[in-house]
Amino acid sequence: ETGVTQSPTHLIKTRGQQVTLRCSSQSGHNTVSWYQQALGQGPQFIFQYYREEENGRGNFPPRFSGLQFPNYSSELNVNALELDDSALYLCASSLGGTGSATNEKLFFGSGTQLSVL
């Protein structure tokens, strides 16, 4: 069973640039959630994708956008980067759409550390 993998592991960008982060979900999982973890804080929910459609969004501006592909992998795109976007970005996969889905079945990747200079 393949776990959740994220790429790249580290990334340095400058203010105003755009960035794309990638996530491969665990085998058999059809739902991907993205979180932002700033230094010293807990992860904050950005948005979730279920079967290629956005399925809920947290309090993040529209310059944060995403995609989910037919193989259920996902991308997080951030435009017009700001210094405060510096954070660890976590992807989590799960099997959604079933009555037995629970948050215990949420599996996180190791994250992408983004630094905006």
Place this chain on the structure above:
Amino acid sequence: DQQVKQNSPSLSVQEGRISILNCDYTNSMFDYFLWYKKYPAEGPTFLISISSIKDKNEDGRFTVFLNKSAKHLSLHIVPSQPGDSAVYFCAAPLPQSNTGKLIFGQGTTLQVKP
């Protein structure tokens, strides 16, 4: 608005003793809580959960207690081991949401000394 709060950024205990990590919440609509553990350079992993219909849930060395009237939960680790050293997050699902949409606390870094 921080709906889930962990007011202690860090905790240090001796191996073999009890570790108690605390979490407070403000939203009375929360009906389920989870604890996650995070090691450096790894993603959070699920540890233990509790439903609001219970006041205690136990899994081996880990026990979570829920006090709904005080909007407070705590994670007890007995006995603590050096391998338990990690960041611990409490979390609650967004009300009326499905899997994967969680509100996390700020985390508590636990250090267990040999």
